[in-house]
Amino acid sequence: MASLVKHEKNAMSGDEAVAYAAKQSDVDVVAAYPITPQTIIVEKFSEYVANGEVETEFVCVESEHSAMAACLSASVTGARAFTATASAGLALMHEMLFVTSGCRAPVVMAVVNRALSAPLNIHCDHSDSMAQRDSGWIQLYAENAQEAYDSIIQAFRIAEDLDVLLPVMVGLDGFTLSHTLENVETLPDDAVKKFVGTRRLPNVLTHEGKTVPFKLDPDNPMTMGPIALQNYYFEFKRQQEEAMKNALTVIQQVNDEFAELSGRKYGNGLVDAYCLDDAEIAAVCLGSTAGTMKTIVDELRQEGVKAGLLRLRTFRPLSVEEIRSALESVKAIAVMDKSMSFGGYGGAVFHEVRHALYEANAQPFVVNYIYGLGGRDTSPRELRGIYEDLQRILQTKRVENPIQYLGLRE
Amino acid sequence: MATEEWKFTTKDIAEKPDLFLSGHRACAGCGPATVLRMIMKATRGPTIVTEATGCMEVVSSIYPYTSWAVPWLHTAFETAAANASGIEAALKILKKKGKVKYEHVDVIALAGDGGTYDIGIQALSGAVERGHDFLFVLYDNEAYMNTGIQRSGGTPHGAATTTSPAGTVIPGKLEYKKPIAEIMVAHEMPYVATASPYYWRDMLTKVRKGLEVEGPAFLHVFAPCPRGWRSDPAKSIEYSKLAVETCVFPLWESINGQCQLSTPSKLIALAPQKKKLVTEYLKGQGRFSHMFKPQGRKLLEEVQRVTDERWQRLLSKCGMKQ
Numbered sequence: 001m002a003s004l005v006k007h008e009k010n011a012m013s014g015d016e017a018v019a020y021a022a023k024q025s026d027v028d029v030v031a032a033y034p035i036t037p038q039t040i041i042v043e044k045f046s047e048y049v050a051n052g053e054v055e056t057e058f059v060c061v062e063s064e065h066s067a068m069a070a071c072l073s074a075s076v077t078g079a080r081a082f083t084a085t086a087s088a089g090l091a092l093m094h095e096m097l098f099v100t101s102g103c104r105a106p107v108v109m110a111v112v113n114r115a116l117s118a119p120l121n122i123h124c125d126h127s128d129s130m131a132q133r134d135s136g137w138i139q140l141y142a143e144n145a146q147e148a149y150d151s152i153i154q155a156f157r158i159a160e161d162l163d164v165l166l167p168v169m170v171g172l173d174g175f176t177l178s179h180t181l182e183n184v185e186t187l188p189d190d191a192v193k194k195f196v197g198t199r200r201l202p203n204v205l206t207h208e209g210k211t212v213p214f215k216l217d218p219d220n221p222m223t224m225g226p227i228a229l230q231n232y233y234f235e236f237k238r239q240q241e242e243a244m245k246n247a248l249t250v251i252q253q254v255n256d257e258f259a260e261l262s263g264r265k266y267g268n269g270l271v272d273a274y275c276l277d278d279a280e281i282a283a284v285c286l287g288s289t290a291g292t293m294k295t296i297v298d299e300l301r302q303e304g305v306k307a308g309l310l311r312l313r314t315f316r317p318l319s320v321e322e323i324r325s326a327l328e329s330v331k332a333i334a335v336m337d338k339s340m341s342f343g344g345y346g347g348a349v350f351h352e353v354r355h356a357l358y359e360a361n362a363q364p365f366v367v368n369y370i371y372g373l374g375g376r377d378t379s380p381r382e383l384r385g386i387y388e389d390l391q392r393i394l395q396t397k398r399v400e401n402p403i404q405y406l407g408l409r410e
Numbered sequence: 411m412a413t414e415e416w417k418f419t420t421k422d423i424a425e426k427p428d429l430f431l432s433g434h435r436a437c438a439g440c441g442p443a444t445v446l447r448m449i450m451k452a453t454r455g456p457t458i459v460t461e462a463t464g465c466m467e468v469v470s471s472i473y474p475y476t477s478w479a480v481p482w483l484h485t486a487f488e489t490a491a492a493n494a495s496g497i498e499a500a501l502k503i504l505k506k507k508g509k510v511k512y513e514h515v516d517v518i519a520l521a522g523d524g525g526t527y528d529i530g531i532q533a534l535s536g537a538v539e540r541g542h543d544f545l546f547v548l549y550d551n552e553a554y555m556n557t558g559i560q561r562s563g564g565t566p567h568g569a570a571t572t573t574s575p576a577g578t579v580i581p582g583k584l585e586y587k588k589p590i591a592e593i594m595v596a597h598e599m600p601y602v603a604t605a606s607p608y609y610w611r612d613m614l615t616k617v618r619k620g621l622e623v624e625g626p627a628f629l630h631v632f633a634p635c636p637r638g639w640r641s642d643p644a645k646s647i648e649y650s651k652l653a654v655e656t657c658v659f660p661l662w663e664s665i666n667g668q669c670q671l672s673t674p675s676k677l678i679a680l681a682p683q684k685k686k687l688v689t690e691y692l693k694g695q696g697r698f699s700h701m702f703k704p705q706g707r708k709l710l711e712e713v714q715r716v717t718d719e720r721w722q723r724l725l726s727k728c729g730m731k732q
Contacts, residue, residue, distance in 0.1 A: 028503045031496060055507060057499035062536030066492035069485055069533070073460065073496030076483060079504055081496070099485045207476050216481035216497065218456035218515060225484035226471035 003263035007185040014145040014177035015040030017184045018084065018110045018170070021152035023048050024192035025108075028079035028199075031059035031070035035089040036122045037174040038112040042084065064089035068096035068107070075105035076224055078215040080156065080199045083107065086174060087114035090128045094135070100167050101136025101240060103225055104214075106159030106199075107167040109137075110152060113287065113338075114174040115374045123375020124174035126286065126338040130348045132169070136240050138247055139316040141171040141286040143272070145182040147313075148172040150264055153187075156196045157254045163246040165202065173288040175375065187262060195261055244317040251314055270319035272311040273326045275301060279308030281390035282327060284353050285336040286312050289371075289378070296384050307387050312349065323356040332365040332390040333357075338372045346370075346403045365393050371406035382406050418614045423451050427479070434477040435469040439643025441633035441650065442466050442522070442549040445607050449518075449547060449631070450480070452617035457516045458483070458497055462490035462525030465556040465635075466549065488529040491537035494519040494544040516621045517544040523564030524554045527588050538597045538626045545620040545627045548590065551635035559638040563588040566658075567716065568709050569697045571638070576700035581709055586716060594628040595664045601627035603663035608650035609674050612661060616672075619663075632659045640696020652691040655684070657721040662728065669727045679730050685721075688714045 012020065019041045022030065032042045048054040057074075061067045064085050071081035085093065090111055100107055111129050115121040129139060138158060142148040148170065155168040172178055187195075201213035204222070212220040228236055248270065255269025266272055272290070275297050276282060283293055290311040300307040310326050312319075327333060335354070337347025344351065350368035357366060369386055372378045386406070393399055429450035436443035446466055450459075460483045461467045467484045470477035485493055494517050501517070504510040519537075521530050526548040534546060553571045554560040561574040566587045570576040574583035594602045601623040605613035613631065620627030632653055634646040641649060653659035654674050661672035671679055678685050689710065692698040701710045725731060 028507070029496065029499045031499070055503065057503040059495055059499050060540065061492065061495070062532060062539070065488065066495070066533045066536055069489035069492035070496030070499065072485055073483055073493040074500035075496075077458070077497050077500035077504070078509065079500035081500075095486055096489070103485070207474070216458050216483060218458065218481060218512060221479055221481045223471050223476035223478050223482045226473040226476065227468050227484075228473035232473050 004261050005188055005191045007187065010184050010186055011181045012145055012184040013040060013179050013181055014142070014148045014172045015112065015179065016044055017145045017149035018152050018172065019044035019048070020186060021149045021192070022082045023054050024187070024189050025082070025153055025156050025196045026080065026193050027054070027056050027082045029057045029059065029071065029074035029081045030083060031061050031067045031074065031081070032083045033061050033064045033067050033085070033089060035064070035086050037114060037178040038084045038086040038089070038110065040178065041110060041112070064092040065096060068093040068100060071107045072096065072100045072103060072105045075107050076103060076216055078199065078201060078213070080160075081107045082109070084110035084112065086112040087116055087128045090132060091116060094132065097132055097135035097137055099225070102236065104165040104243070105167060106165055108152065108155040108159055109167065109169045110148070111169045111171045112174045112178045113171050121374040122174070124176050124338070125373045125375065126171070127340070127373075129169060129171050130339040130341075133316055133348060136166065137316060138166055138168040138244070138251075138314070139171060140168065140314055141312065142177065143288060143290045143311060145177055145180070145184050146264070147266055148177060149184055149186065150258060150262065150266070153192055153196060154254045154258055158247060158250055160199055161250045162200060162202050164243050164250050166240070166243050166247060171287060176288045191261060195258070247317050248319055266313050267311070268322065270314045271322045271326055272313050274309040274311070276308035276310060276326050276330065278306055279330050280306040281332045281387055281394065282308040282310055282330045283334045283336055283386055284310045284312065284349065286315060286338070286349060289336060289338070292380055292383055296380060296387065299384070300387055305387065305391070315349070318352055318356065320356040323353060324360050327357065327364065328360070330364055332393045333367070334386045334390055335366060335368050337368060337370045340370060340373070365399055367393070367399055368403045369406050370403070376407055378407055418452065418611050423614070426451050429453060429457075429479045430470070431477045431479055433475065435472060436465070437637050437643070439636040439646045441607065441635055441646045442551055443469070444646070445549050445631050445633050446520070448607060448610055448614060449617045452614040452621075453516060454618060454621055455514065455516065456512045457518060459518045459520060460484070460490055460493040460497060461519070462521035462530055463487040464522035464525055465551070466520065466522070468556055487525055488533055490519040490521040490525055490530055491534040491546060494546070495537045495540065495542045498542045498544055519544055519546045521546070521548055522555070523548065523550045523552060523562045527563030527590050535597065538594065538599050538628070541625050543625055545617070545629065547617070547629045547631060549631050549633040551633045551638060552587075553635070553638050555635045555638040564590065568701055568713055570700060571697070581700055581706065582697070591628065591630045595667065595669070598667060599628060600625045600666055601663070603628075603672070604630045604632070604659065604661050606632040606650045606654050606659060606661060608647050609654065609661060612672050612674065616663060638697070640699070641694060645694065649691065649695070652686065655686045656688045656691040656717065657685055658688055658691050658717055660721060660724055662724060671724070671728050671730065679725055688717050
């Protein structure tokens with residue numbers, strides 16, 4: 001794809017790419033607390049601050065809970081706010097994630113996906129962000145460092161869109177992406193700054209009857225984060241759902257606009273369909289696993305197997321219609337989960353994809369593979385095995401074990 | 411720090427428009443509501459207030475109504491100081507980028523004893539350590555009153571609350587009130603003070619000093635709660651006076667680590683015969699009523715002893731001896 005601007009090719013880890021994207025996005029306030037494997041992001045950003053390369057207030061908070069509180073309050077003061085975390089840090093933010101989305105503060109956060117304790121584990125899985133899927137945050141998951149960079153830039157546009165005004169988290173797989181050097185093509189500073197633009201604020205009606213920008217402003221006093229009881233709370237929540245619906249469109253628009261600028265595109269922004277047009281068997285996954293899966297699909301295609309892959313680039317909002325239409329021709333589907341939903345009969349992605357397929361014209365077989373927890377390596381051979389299982393299901397027309405654990409000692 | 415003397419006269423205060431407005435849902439005789447209305451009289455220009463979850467947050471912001479004539483933000487119970495950090499950081503950078511027109515905006519964080527002594531202390535300690543320019547006002551009604559009178563780190567020894575009831579075996583709260591203002595002094599912050607609404611001019615002066623100071627300031631305000639203290643709503647201000655006169659809640663300030671008694675307490679230090687017995691303050695409050703029964707005598711003596719010890723310690727910190 002053609003690009004409107006010159007790229008610079010860098011060797012960057014996913015974390016560095018994220019920090020660099022935040023640096024270029026004219027962020028006003030960063031409040032963050034270090035946690036493995038997110039640390040490189042805050043370290044890099046601290047360097048930018050120390051060397052005067054950014055016009056940003058860096059608040060080196062004493063916890064992730066305060067990181068989110070500070071980002072939220074900076075955001076409603078009119079600033080563009082960014083933070084990054086992982087695992088336990090995201091879990092500690094849990095309360096504030098809901099407050100941030102409820103206050104409609106368009107904070108952007110990188111979540112370097114990592115397992116949750118106990119036992120303590122610093123490696124990748126999606127337990128942390130999956131546990132926050134109902135927090136009112138938009139969730140994007142990056143396949144590689146390049147996409148992590150691109151998604152952070154896009155996230156500001158999505159979050160701050162006046163039809164959305166929701167916080168966005170961009171997930172990147174811990175270590176697999178965060179600490180691995182890749183070729184990352186960065187855009188020029190001015191191109192990013194122009195793409196992201198200045199923070200826009202919606203106009204709202206104050207209790208004094210004035211229409212003013214939505215921020216804490218002494219000239220136009222506004223009460224934010226009030227108590228709303230049985231008579232109003234429900235309406236606030238319904239509006240957030242409407243914003244999520246709007247985000248389905250905005251994410252696609254931003255993906256298209258970014259493609260014009262950079263020449264890079266991530267499916268339609270919501271889902272990234274790979275060889276699905278005529279696929280009979282397909283896997284559905286998130287994040288870096290898609291890279292390996294695509295090479296396996298290529299191999300299978302060379303062997304004449306009609307295999308495909310659907311990567312959910314956006315998990316919240318869930319693009320039910322896109323998932324359904326992308327998987328229309330597929331007869332057997334393996335949904336891959338890098339987290340558990342204990343006692344929930346399969347993982348979260350499995351639940352949601354099956355839910356999306358409930359109204360599909362033809363009911364495909366849908367099975368679940370839970371894999372890679374706590375950073376457990378998943379080999380290409382094991383991943384290929386998933387497609388072989390799907391072929392067997394198609395041949396026998398029956399599913400022996402709908403929920404399987406890949407690479408587990410049992 | 412500015413050293414000008416403030417002359418808050420009753421006329422000045424009456425003429426200044428309220429920033430904490432009437433119509434809120436606080437109980438009759440609510441100490442914190444009186445405190446908030448008064449401290450907002452001491453603001454000096456553009457001001458943003460952020461408040462922890464608690465009584466005053468709940469009574470003042472029931473959507474779609476508000477009692478706040480200044481921009482106001484509530485996010486959670488433990489976040490008053492973290493919010494102030496974010497607001498202050500945002501104002502600083504937006505000012506630098508020419509996106510805020512005000513020369514200066516004061517940031518006030520409000521929290522009750524729960525949001526300060528207990529769940530909020532981490533964020534408070536962090537924000538003070540980072541040196542954000544804000545005033546943290548603790549309105550201390552000495553228990554979790556919003557949720558129905560549960561004990562906090564600020565509940566005094568012996569007080570009965572719903573989680574430290576005066577039982578047949580355990581006579582109310584066994585632990586002592588955490589010396590929160592001293593903890594804040596230990597942060598080596600520029601300004602820490604205690605205040606009581608009875609001594610309103612002293613309180614307003616301290617609010618103004620806290621705002622004028624560059625960097626973090628902490629104000630610990632005594633705020634009686636008739637519902638939680640089981641006391642007469644008409645006597646909240648009287649208790650605010652008695653707490654100082656008995657040295658249960660002495661008034662002092664620490665400027666850059668230099669501790670000095672404020673006038674009402676200084677007068678007691680200079681004329682010790684004026685110091686009243688703690689029973690003068692404790693009697694009439696239902697939360698201490700079990701201490702006035704025969705089996706409560708020991709507890710009463712202990713409260714007097716600890717109050718005296720704390721007073722002596724404060725005197726020596728202020729370079730005074732008794």
